[in-house]
Amino acid sequence: xxxxxxxxxxxxxxxxxxxxxxxxxxxxxxxxxxxxxxxxxxxxxxxxxxxxxxxxxxxxxxxxxxxxxxxxxxxxxxxxxxxxxxxxxxxxxxxxxxxxxxxxxxxxxxxxxxxxxxxxxxxxxxxxxxxxxxxxxxxxxxxxxxxxxxxxxxxxxxxxxxxxxxxxxxxxxxxxxxxxxxxxxxxxxxxxxxxxxxxxxxxxxxxxxxxxxxxxxxxxxxxxxxxxxxxxxxxxxxxxxxxxxxxxxxxxxxxxxxxxxxxxxxxxxxxxxxxxxxxxxxxxxxxxxxxxxxxxxxxxxxxxxxxxxxxxxxxxxxxxxxxxxxxxxxxxxxxxxxxxxxxxxxxxxxxxxxxxxxxxxxxxxxxxxxxxxxxxxxxxxxxxxxxxxxxxxxxxxxxxxxxxxxxxxxxxxxxxxxxxxxxxxxxxxxxxxxxxxxxxxxxxxxxxxxxxxxxxxxx
Numbered sequence: 001x002x003x004x005x006x007x008x009x010x011x012x013x014x015x016x017x018x019x020x021x022x023x024x025x026x027x028x029x030x031x032x033x034x035x036x037x038x039x040x041x042x043x044x045x046x047x048x049x050x051x052x053x054x055x056x057x058x059x060x061x062x063x064x065x066x067x068x069x070x071x072x073x074x075x076x077x078x079x080x081x082x083x084x085x086x087x088x089x090x091x092x093x094x095x096x097x098x099x100x101x102x103x104x105x106x107x108x109x110x111x112x113x114x115x116x117x118x119x120x121x122x123x124x125x126x127x128x129x130x131x132x133x134x135x136x137x138x139x140x141x142x143x144x145x146x147x148x149x150x151x152x153x154x155x156x157x158x159x160x161x162x163x164x165x166x167x168x169x170x171x172x173x174x175x176x177x178x179x180x181x182x183x184x185x186x187x188x189x190x191x192x193x194x195x196x197x198x199x200x201x202x203x204x205x206x207x208x209x210x211x212x213x214x215x216x217x218x219x220x221x222x223x224x225x226x227x228x229x230x231x232x233x234x235x236x237x238x239x240x241x242x243x244x245x246x247x248x249x250x251x252x253x254x255x256x257x258x259x260x261x262x263x264x265x266x267x268x269x270x271x272x273x274x275x276x277x278x279x280x281x282x283x284x285x286x287x288x289x290x291x292x293x294x295x296x297x298x299x300x301x302x303x304x305x306x307x308x309x310x311x312x313x314x315x316x317x318x319x320x321x322x323x324x325x326x327x328x329x330x331x332x333x334x335x336x337x338x339x340x341x342x343x344x345x346x347x348x349x350x351x352x353x354x355x356x357x358x359x360x361x362x363x364x365x366x367x368x369x370x371x372x373x374x375x376x377x378x379x380x381x382x383x384x385x386x387x388x389x390x391x392x393x394x395x396x397x398x399x400x401x402x403x404x405x406x407x408x409x410x411x412x413x414x415x416x417x418x419x420x421x422x423x424x425x426x427x428x429x430x431x432x433x434x435x436x437x438x439x440x441x442x443x444x445x446x447x448x449x450x451x452x453x454x455x456x457x458x459x
Contacts, residue, residue, distance in 0.1 A: 009049045012037060024421075041069025044435050044442055046415075054410075056434070057446045058417040059289075063230070063262050063382070063433035066289035067342045074294045074338040081334040090116060090328045100333035103340055104301070107271040110280050113307040115300040115320075116327035120261035120287035121155025123298035124224070127257050127283045128159055129322055130302070131222040132179075134255075134309045137318065143221040143253075147211065150185040151232030151423055152225060154259050163224055166232055166422040181215055183208045183223075187235045189375045189386060190394065190426070201237065205244030217252040222283070227273030230262040231422055233429040234384025236377050242277035255306070257283040261298070262382070265289035266343050266436050269353030269380030276379060282306055290336045297332025348436035355438045356380040362447035370454045372397060381438060385430040385450070396428035401457065405430065408453035414446055416453075 013034050021027075022035060037049040046056050046069065059065040067074075081096060088094060101114040117123045128146060135144035148154065148163040155161070161169065162176035165185070170176070186204035188196055195203055212220050225245070229235035249256045256279070263273030264286035270276055272284065283306060287298035312318030326332075343349060356378060363376040363385055374388035387397035387405070399420060406418045417431035430450065434442060 012049060041065070043068045043070065044438060045069070053413060055414045055442065055445055055449075057432050057449075058415055059433050059435050060293050061415075061417075062288070063267070063417075064288040064293040066265055066267065066436050067292045067339055067346075067348065068435040068437045071292070071294065071338075071342065073342070074292070074335050077334045077338045078295055078331045081330050085330050087329050089325070090323060094328075094330045094333065096330045096333035096337065100337040100340075103337060104299070107340075108284065108301060110303060111284060111301050112304045113302045115302070116332065117298045117300065117324035118296045118326040118329070118332065119155070119298050120259075120285065121157045121160045122324055123261070123285040123287055123300045124154045124163070124259060125157055125159045126300040126322060126324070127222070127224070127285055128163065130283070130300075130306060130310075130320065131255060131257075133320065134306070135221050137312075137315070138309060139218075139221075142218050145179045145181055145215060145219045145221060146257075147181050147183050147208065147220060147223040147254075149183050149208075149225050149229075151187070151229050151235065151426075152185075152259070153231050153422070154224060154226075154261075167424055168421045168427075181211060181220075183211045185229070185232075185235065186237050186241050187229075187233065188238050189377075199240065201240035201242075202244045204238065205241050205248060208245065209248045212248065212252055212254070217254070220252065220254050222255040222257050223249055224257040224259060226259050227263050227277070227279075228268060228379055228382060230382070231419060231431070233386065233419055233423070233426065234378055234382060234431055236379050237277070242274075242279050246279055255282040257281065257285070260284055260286040261288055262433075263379075265292075265339070266349040266352050267380055267382050267433065269349060269356055271349060273379070290339065291332060292335075292339050294339065295331045295335035296326060296329070297336055343436065346437070351438070352380040352436045355434075355440070355443055356383065358440060359383050359432065359434075359438075359443050359446070362443060363450070366447065366451055366454070369451070370458075372454060372458055378432070381432075381434055381436055383432040385432075387428045387430065396426050399427040402428050402430065404457040405450075405453045408456045409449040412449045412452055414449035416446070416450065 017030050038046050039049050040047045047053050132144050150165040152165045154163045162180040164170050184207045188200050258274045258281040260272050282303050284301045291297050310320045360378055367373045372387045375386045377384055389395045402418050409416045419427045419429045
């Protein structure tokens, strides 16, 4: 590391402790210990303010820096854009917005319109508002209910939490918006034994249909799902699930909204996670890897049919009366465009698929050594290890012990993730999302850190 970015680390730490309210963390310990402050990154390595180097296996802590740290070409493109035209409200267009939208749509057959925002939560809010507006304009207020799935997560706003299937994330933030209805998940590992088997995926989808029939198909406007459940446990849907979900949505004229905030832009080995399953969504939301963290940007992408639902010059309320202030920042589309070029030029979707399989192979080898590994699952460079007290009982390992494994890996200078304060009793999954540039050596080091962490934490 060439530069700590400060000649006074203690002053920075003191300022942080006195004034910064960190995300997702209890601050009481900071009365006696220091927060971690990351000052530099290069490739898959980051350095903290005291000069300690880590291998980052979670792409910025929340699965965002897909193309790795230190990409000068993205920073240069953003700088040049900011000097020329930094911002104009989204009622007008920008060159960057038009060019990125065109390139993005070229990777998403069947979709045609891009709505800019600046976070995953906000992108999902836009989708929910579109569904509700279509309900009032075209269905007389019917078809306004939105289905979401247990264990899925769609953001931190009250609206997004209303569609959140992680009870601990939602706790103490209610009451929530009405009209959001939960459907069961498709995790076979923790399913009732009598449901498991080769047709489990279809049965899991049929459980969604049962909710639709209970609520009334004429009341349901959309189904919102993650292609692979992320923070809820890295859950890859079983065979037959997505095909049946698509069939059900078409049968009952329900918009299929897929939340690609985590899985989009190469994370699973294809441009988007839904493309692994042959699904044709009506709405796709994305953030995180869209610009790999080099700028704040999210998008809500729709079919032309959804877009056309808002074209009515005779109705003063007929257009989509919504704005995202910072959706007008030109830096986001510019960074996102360079990000896509890097993914294409360096073959990072292909590398994600290949290195993802290598990562899963490494974790599966650990199963023979560690009884606590109940199941290994993943797709591309997004993987999870479900930890249990015993394979026979499948009883989840406690969150405290899972955190200890995570801490032991950090002691070996490898940052790994873990489900936490999300699903009561089931925060027992180690989570991995290394940058799409990962090499076999990087993967070997991650696997070794997990091996050592399990050995020390559960001895």
